[in-house]
Amino acid sequence: MGVTVQAVQAPPATLGDMLVTRGVITAAQMREALRVQEATGSRLGAILITSGLVRRLDLYELLAEQWGLPFLDLTDVELAPELLGEHDPTDLVRSGWVPVRREPDGRILIATAEKPSAQRATLIEAAVGAPITQVVTTDWDIDQAVHRSFRERLVEDATMGLWRRSAAQSARKVLYKGQAAALTVVGITLLTCLILAPKATLTGTSMIIGVFFLISVLFKFVVCLRGARHDKEESITAEEVAALGDHDLPVYTVLVPVYKEANVIADLLTNLKDLDYPRDRLEILLLMEEDDTETITAARRAAPPATVRFVIVPDRLPKTKPKACNVGLFFARGEYVVIYDAEDRPEPDQLKKAVVAFRRAGPETVCIQAALNYWNVDDNALTRMFTLEYSFWFDYMLPGLDDLGLPIPLGGTSNHFRVQALRTLGGWDPFNVTEDADLGIRASVLGYRVSVINSTTFEEANRAPGNWIRQRSRWIKGYLQTLLVHLRQPRTIVRGAGWKQSLSFILLIGGTPASFLLTPPLYVIFALSLVAPNLPIGQFFPTWVLLFGVFNLLVGNATMVYLAMMGAFRRRRYRLMLWSLANPIYWMLHAIAAYKALWQLITKPHYWEKTTHGLSVAPTGTGTT
Template sequence: MLPFFTKILYLIFNVTNMITTIDDIVAAYNVAWASVNTYNLYPMLRSSKATDDPTEKELNTFRKEYWGKLDKMTILVPAYKEQKTLYSCVKAINESSYPKSKLEVIILLEKDDTSTIEVANRIASKFKNVKSIVVEDEVNKKGKPRALNYGLKMATGDVIGILDAEDMVSKDAFIRTAYMMQNKDYGVVQGILDMVNEGDGWKNLMLRAEYGYWFNTYLKALKRADYPLPFGGTTNFFRKDTLQKLGGWDSNNLTEDFELGMKIFANNSKIRENVRKNAGKLNTNGNASSEDPIKLGIIRSVTREESPPTMKGWMRQRTRWQQGKIQTLRKEMNDDQLSLRTKAHIFFSSVQPHISVINLTGIGISVYAYLDKALSLPVEIVAGFNAVMVAFYATMNAAGYLWVTKPEKETIKYRHLKAVVTAVTLPAYWAMQWVADMKALKLEYIDKSNVWYKTEHFGRHIDDRQLEKTLAEDMHPATVNNSDNK
């Protein structure tokens, strides 16, 4: 059987041979564009279902019933050149509503990062549940997934949580995760991320709106539609046995979070296919031959993060994300055990981050054709649908900003005007992403480079700016408090 990509190229070749006029080009592109837009729209049209994320009443009942038998959690905190933000991150973890006796924090460090190692050691001397560990893995290249796999071996918790070293996690994230896993049997839980330093410029405003839409709306829609669920790089939690079964993270992938999400989708698809094939059959124990797919959940807890304040930092981060998605797509498409349907889902999920290129090209082609009066009626209808989808994306971007900033509506000046800006200037933001796409393609296919470019953080989202003073005063042994929160 021909590989998946060969089939795609064969189809494109045949379609290309039929294109002879500008009308044909516009028609072909708009049909392809419409297929991507339809795929993206479908989850949003699914009827809304009640979430398994608990209400406050349910959470309080869970606390009373499970407080003495909560799972132990290990929170992995990869930290490279994060001396400015690390203490605030760990402090927020220990100020959560989860009992400290059931929280293990492992800070994962690199041997050449002496400044962060020094801070991490001071933090470990304050909090009894914190371990400062230098990663000893000389086989894999330096990067976050390499550190996470090393930390997984050291973890003693039943649940593994991931937090970036600049994160300010909400107080209820861990208890909500425990509710989902112990009360609802979820294997993976994802929290909401919010990039809060919108004051650093237009691109930071746009990134906050993008995250607002993605985590508050679209991620939940993907779950309802049983689409692949791309994880955020932080505030995700896994049953330890689930992670071990999956083999942990891909140490060579530049977006280990996205790759793991696609891996879980592929795993669940294989399980469902096996169940379908073996329906009615019994295994050697006389039981029905089946294995349960991994349940994925989303909690409402918000983790506050900092987006890159400089254009260089934004571009390097986005390029790494795009390159990692290319790597994931290539890996999953080569899995002969996956059905065509599963590969199609992973293909569209991997193309989703590159939709900026598709949208901008489609807008340009369609505008040219409209001005040239080359469109036939059927093509006009398809192009009209795509134009509506561009407006839909812009509206959702504005809505995402309004949703995520709702708790701050009394303090943010010109909030609704900012929302309008995020909608109107979305094409310009797509253009920036297009540049990142091109860089990612060059790095992956021409340079064949697989370097993890570090995103620098400055602590703009941390209330206490006098970090050195805080470290000196708040980490004094006399201030240590390791009692459980109840």
């Protein structure tokens, strides 16, 4: 496709004059845009586009005229592969230019979204190694052109980047040879002991299970008490948020990975519209899978604002949320980035609170985690139990870990990152189905910190048992993956994070699924304590072993009931406190999900079980009480 470079008449003095003169906007609208520019220091073009006054394409066509250059629509232009091979796609996106083709006179045609200058031209000529001719295009056109031209490289980096960088940190391989050998030795040893000394083996195994279960539960109890005593997450006040001027705020990128979410996409865009952040400094990337045409169509039909950009993720396995987020991270222009799920309703000031928290913290703080809770708490018994669990976890457990300086496993949403630090960490592991928890632990091992803020994102709790088990089994499988990944090199985690943090990691990431897996055996031991004298199997379990099992069951359940009550009390959902007594039944659901997770870890470790959203009717408010 040819571009004819021709002389352009001298434009009016300013872009504003051009827009008003041609009737694109009114003089009053221009004055308001200039007032906003003076108050925020933002670019006039960004203000006009994000306010919906001017279309991006129209603005850049006028900019081309003002700059005295032709405009080039890159929509159907194929960039010359031999020129692209010399450049890193990340640098092109950040620099705002791409090489289009080599002209007959040997010059390189460059499409730019930034104002030309002699200094900029010199830098580009140095990069391409030849004289250049410049044309103007939009910033989004550059992104899309790079996306098309580097498609295979982008998806390869999003999928295999962490694996190539450090195979030991990736869950692509479930077990290393040393781990498989160790598990085999343990299994053979246990079987041999069971044959040779069944009573002693069962007694010893029961005690090991009981002690580990008790320590794991008490660890959570102590951490939650610490979180209740030290409300570090309450440190950001409304006054501090109000003191932030728009001119002080950086560009913030919001990544929203969605898959088969056509039924909630319109609500999602409405929820994100409520964020209290300058539109011209907010970048929302809607990450949609290439084969999910239904969601893509629904998103287009919803007519999103100019702050929302579609990023189509190439159809390639594994089809996971972290792979989509890695693709989105490549295009992120913000200083900070946050992840939101399709059904999320973040509190409006959450981004500003995160900015305050990052500026207070040192550079070692890579992530700020907001609390998660549910807006459909009263749907049924399952949503009530789910809400109790999340309340104690995010309101007490994570603040307690933060206060103790222990590794924090991130939630799947509302985690805010420093973009550069996140790229340094290698992004998300697309082979880990709880990429969030893994990333939090990886950050700790590499010497970074994760903290929490007093802001809540409200989600939709699973109201259907089958849907809940699918989601929970994926989470538990991901915890097991994370445990195996970070135990491959024990010295690395101890050296990077320290002994205290390493033990915390084992108790939390290993202890959580282990507690669920051990619940049925403890229930069996409890049953045996009632009928052991009348059953032959009772001879293998001494009375003191049975009593210790009963003690474990009672203390463990009482502790978790108390923690659930704490969560209800903190959120002032007092009507839920009695529901915490149903926690033993809720733990049996966890046990079912845990055994399913263990089976899937063996049979299909990287399979991402999709959670169905939109099962509940959304209320008019977020239900923040």
